[in-house]
Amino acid sequence: xxxxxxxxxxxxxxxxxxxxxxxxxxxxxxxxxxxxxxxxxxxxxxxxxxxxxxxxxxxxxxxxxxxxxxxxxxxxxxxxxxxxxxxxxxxxxxxxxxxxxxxxxxxxxxxxxxxxxxxxxxxxxxxxxxxxxxxxxxxxxxxxxxxxxxxxxxxxxxxxxxxxxxxxxxxxxxxxxxxxxxxxxxxxxxxxxxxxxxxxxxxxxxxxxxxxxxxxxxxxxxxxxxxxxxxxxxxxxxxxxxxxxxxxxxxxxxxxxxxxxxxxxxxxxxxxxxxxxxxxxxxxxxxxxxxxxxxxxxxxxxxxxxxxxxxxxxxxxxxxxxxxxxxxxxxxxxxxxxxxxxxxxxxxxxxxxxxxxxx
Amino acid sequence: xxxxxxxxxxxxxxxxxxxxxxxxxxxxxxxxxxxxxxxxxxxxxxxxxxxxxxxxxxxxxxxxxxxxxxxxxxxxxxxxxxxxxxxxxxxxxxxxxxxxxxxxxxxxxxxxxxxxxxxxxxxxxxxxxxxxxxxxxxxxxxxxxxxxxxxxxxxxxxxxxxxxxxxxxxxxxxxxxxxxxxxxxxxxxxxxxxxxxxxxxxxxxxxxxxxxxxxxxxxxxxxxxxxxxxxxxxxxxxxxxxxxxxxxxxxxxxxxxxxx
Numbered sequence: 001x002x003x004x005x006x007x008x009x010x011x012x013x014x015x016x017x018x019x020x021x022x023x024x025x026x027x028x029x030x031x032x033x034x035x036x037x038x039x040x041x042x043x044x045x046x047x048x049x050x051x052x053x054x055x056x057x058x059x060x061x062x063x064x065x066x067x068x069x070x071x072x073x074x075x076x077x078x079x080x081x082x083x084x085x086x087x088x089x090x091x092x093x094x095x096x097x098x099x100x101x102x103x104x105x106x107x108x109x110x111x112x113x114x115x116x117x118x119x120x121x122x123x124x125x126x127x128x129x130x131x132x133x134x135x136x137x138x139x140x141x142x143x144x145x146x147x148x149x150x151x152x153x154x155x156x157x158x159x160x161x162x163x164x165x166x167x168x169x170x171x172x173x174x175x176x177x178x179x180x181x182x183x184x185x186x187x188x189x190x191x192x193x194x195x196x197x198x199x200x201x202x203x204x205x206x207x208x209x210x211x212x213x214x215x216x217x218x219x220x221x222x223x224x225x226x227x228x229x230x231x232x233x234x235x236x237x238x239x240x241x242x243x244x245x246x247x248x249x250x251x252x253x254x255x256x257x258x259x260x261x262x263x264x265x266x267x268x269x270x271x272x273x274x275x276x277x278x279x280x281x282x283x284x285x286x287x288x289x290x291x292x293x294x295x296x297x298x299x300x301x302x303x304x305x306x307x308x309x310x311x312x313x314x315x316x317x318x319x320x321x322x323x324x325x326x327x328x329x330x331x332x333x334x335x336x337x338x339x340x341x342x343x344x345x346x347x348x349x350x351x352x353x354x355x356x357x358x359x
Numbered sequence: 360x361x362x363x364x365x366x367x368x369x370x371x372x373x374x375x376x377x378x379x380x381x382x383x384x385x386x387x388x389x390x391x392x393x394x395x396x397x398x399x400x401x402x403x404x405x406x407x408x409x410x411x412x413x414x415x416x417x418x419x420x421x422x423x424x425x426x427x428x429x430x431x432x433x434x435x436x437x438x439x440x441x442x443x444x445x446x447x448x449x450x451x452x453x454x455x456x457x458x459x460x461x462x463x464x465x466x467x468x469x470x471x472x473x474x475x476x477x478x479x480x481x482x483x484x485x486x487x488x489x490x491x492x493x494x495x496x497x498x499x500x501x502x503x504x505x506x507x508x509x510x511x512x513x514x515x516x517x518x519x520x521x522x523x524x525x526x527x528x529x530x531x532x533x534x535x536x537x538x539x540x541x542x543x544x545x546x547x548x549x550x551x552x553x554x555x556x557x558x559x560x561x562x563x564x565x566x567x568x569x570x571x572x573x574x575x576x577x578x579x580x581x582x583x584x585x586x587x588x589x590x591x592x593x594x595x596x597x598x599x600x601x602x603x604x605x606x607x608x609x610x611x612x613x614x615x616x617x618x619x
Binding site for chain 1: 415525
């Protein structure tokens with residue numbers, strides 16, 4: 001079972017090194033030996049891809065790339081490449097020729113939610129490398145050309161839209177009113193993690209699903225800095241104390257201990273949909289607490305146990321704190337005195353039992 | 360040692376004679392209380408220290424968080440049963456007019472406390488001659504009495520938080536929440552530091568006093584631990600012997616009752 005990892009270097013993992021990507025700022029330093037090995041691998045790989053296809057092309061099968069594709073002349077030196085059959089644009093081997101990484105391996109890729117999707121379903125603007133600076137249009141994914149963070153965020157949002165039209169955060173709720181891509185507000189990636197590693201919710205246990213989603217929410221909500229960044233101009237944002245209160249609550253503790261029933265952020269706040277906890281929280285709680293009413297909901301909001309926010313809790317804690325301290329202090333003192341005296345009695349008896357005669 | 364030489368205070372009982380201190384009911388109540396208490400501590404503790412690795416393994420031992428919560432509830436009910444059992448037992452003794460109020464605190468306890476402290480500090484040579492229940496045992500008893508009342512009450516509040524808020528204002532739950540966690544800490548510390556010291560670790564009785572299992576104690580131990588009660592027994596013994604001598608019969612060994 002794979003748990004979605006929240007943080008991963010966001011850089012492309014490039015298999016090939018040689019002249020092609022020599023200028024690539026992301027390439028790790030390579031020794032001549034690894035370079036040679038990679039070059040060899042690339043040639044073999046290229047042979048695998050192109051060989052059978054060109055053979056098929058000679059056999060009269062339709063094997064030409066669409067006319068708008070230009071061959072990566074760095075690889076072949078020729079103008080056009082005979083296409084790998086049957087549909088080159090759906091052959092992920094093509095992209096993996098240069099982009100590899102554990103998560104892009106077919107066996108791993110199949111296990112993700114997008115196992116049936118191919119690279120170009122999302123990266124519609126990418127054909128070859130160096131990826132041509134084409135006009136990618138609004139539905140394009142990320143581009144390395146002139147991509148500002150804002151453009152990238154908005155593009156990433158749009159990448160997912162065509163297929164998940166009904167699955168985007170609703171407008172006017174939580175973060176939704178500022179989408180897509182307002183500075184500091186969550187993108188699909190912030191909540192669903194690395195786009196290549198998204199797994200279907202059902203493949204995770206209830207506990208893992210809640211834990212991993214909680215991690216994503218708290219990555220922002222526990223960070224004063226990130227929350228400030230996403231604040232609406234002039235508006236207050238809920239601070240890290242909401243997360244602290246949740247972690248401290250029975251719900252948070254039980255989830256931490258592996259409960260299968262204790263709710264994570266999403267059970268109460270929803271994912272994309274709006275849950276009106278302020279006015280109708282009881283409905284949410286009633287999913288698990290059958291006779292919840294409006295009063296009950298106040299137990300689940302994230303007010304801390306301070307004198308201002310929850311005076312009753314504050315004074316109860318104070319009372320028991322002192323009671324415990326004083327009682328245990330007195331009892332321990334009693335025990336220690338008892339020990340002290342007992343030891344002295346035992347020593348005295350030893351001394352009287354071994355009178356000077358023995359020496 | 361603080362021990363009195365036999366015969367120091369009048370004709371002693373045979374030091375090996377076994378004296379029944381607790382009847383079966385009392386031992387059962389203690390057993391139910393002790394086993395449920397330890398289970399409750401083990402299954403409740405992880406929630407307090409949820410970040411610690413041992414909490415995770417403890418929870419695993421009880422079959423996950425849900426199993427742990429279930430065992431905790433069962434143990435809680437057992438404790439409630441033990442408490443009700445005890446109260447009914449007291450009620451029954453009272454109806455039979457055999458309830459001795461030896462557990463109620465009195466002025467002698469304050470005197471004994473001072474006496475014991477003086478003994479600890481080496482000011483006097485002997486421990487006070489404690490009555491049937493010494494002041495520290497009375498403390499234990501009433502601490503448990505208060506503790507069980509709080510823990511059962513707040514435990515039920517936390518078991519049914521939604522019912523609680525539909526009957527009472529929400530702060531009642533808040534009180535229950537903290538009372539349950541904090542009183543548990545207090546009770547656990549009191550039991551493991553104080554009670555375990557007094558009945559297990561104290562050098563005079565290490566590894567433990569067996570009275571909670573057998574209900575019996577030898578006369579010698581009794582004199583050591585509960586001098587005042589011992590004296591009463593001796594007085595009773597002598598009275599009976601005299602009565603028996605008058606009646607021309609052998610005295611039966613005294614068999615003091617074991618009621619609270």
